[in-house]
Amino acid sequence: MKxxxxxxxxxWTKICVEDDMKSFEALYHALGAKxxxxxVYYxxxxxxxxxxxxxxFVKCWHNRKESTHVLNPETYLFVAVKNQSLKHIRKYTNVHLVELEDQQEFQFQDGTDPSKELERKELHLKLDAAIDTLPPQARIVFKLIKENGMKYKEVAEILKISPRTVQTQLFRAITKLRIVLGSYHELDHRKSSSNDLVNLVMFLGIIHYFLVFCRQF
Known part of the structure; x- marks a missing residue:
């Protein structure tokens, strides 16, 4: 079921106008994990x-009466979290971007071979490693679009860049991932893992062309 x-x-309206705590809790459950x-990217x-x-979230609740002007609470909260994260980075400098365990990674068909699960985990590690090679801005753009399903305009508002820059960073990310994963394929002589890598590289190529023609600003 969808x-x-x-x-x-x-x-957001119920929170700001009616002081509705249940709506506040629902908002947290909807966006908290994202x-x-x-x-953590920062x-x-x-x-x-x-x-x-x-x-x-605490500040949003305390300042709710002054926040009725907010039209897109999701973008508003992402910007607020980004600003607080950057504030933390400015205070503590030696920080590197990392990736949390992802429950929505690319999935492949299970086979009857018990070693398939191990190979799939190895592939996911390779994907994580490939994503970690991306420049910080390209990495964040890729994750916001891939994991949160955001449009260029939404990502642009959060990161304070133009939609065209979002598109450019996304294409650069996908192109680099295809190159990195392609090199893994060349080094991997195990047929099953190689096939999965080929599938993933092809999948990234499909994403690239889909986003070119279908993603709306």
Whole structure:
């Protein structure tokens, strides 16, 4: 059954106008995990990201009466989390971007071979390693679009860049991932893992052309 996306604007209105705590809790459940992962892209520590996200939500509740002008609460919260994460980075300098465990990684068909699961895990590690080679901005753009399904315009508003720059960074990310994963394929002599890598590289190519023609600003 397809999950229905909650009406975030409606929840926001109830929070700001009616002081509705249940709507506030619903908003947190809808966006909390996404915002946590987004913060980790910057600060690298899950515990720190949890504090940042919690602080942002607490401030939103305290300032709710002054926030009725917000039309897109999702973008508003992403920007707030980004700003708080950057503030933390400025305070603590030696920080590197890392990736949390992803429950929505590319999936492949299971086979009857028990070693298939191990090979798939190895492939996911290769994908994570390939993503980690991307420049910071390209990496964040790729993750926001891939994991959160955001449009160019939404990502542009969050990162304070133009939609065209978002598109350019995404294409650069996909191109580099195809190159890196292609090199893994050349070094991998095990047929099953190689086939999965080929599938993934082809999949990234399909994403590239799909986004060129179908993604709306």
């Amino acid at each position: 999950l229905v996306k909650p009406d975030l604007s409606g929840l 915002l946590l992962k987004f913060s 600060v690298s520590q899950k515990e720190v990201a949890e504090e940042i996200v919690s602080e942002v």
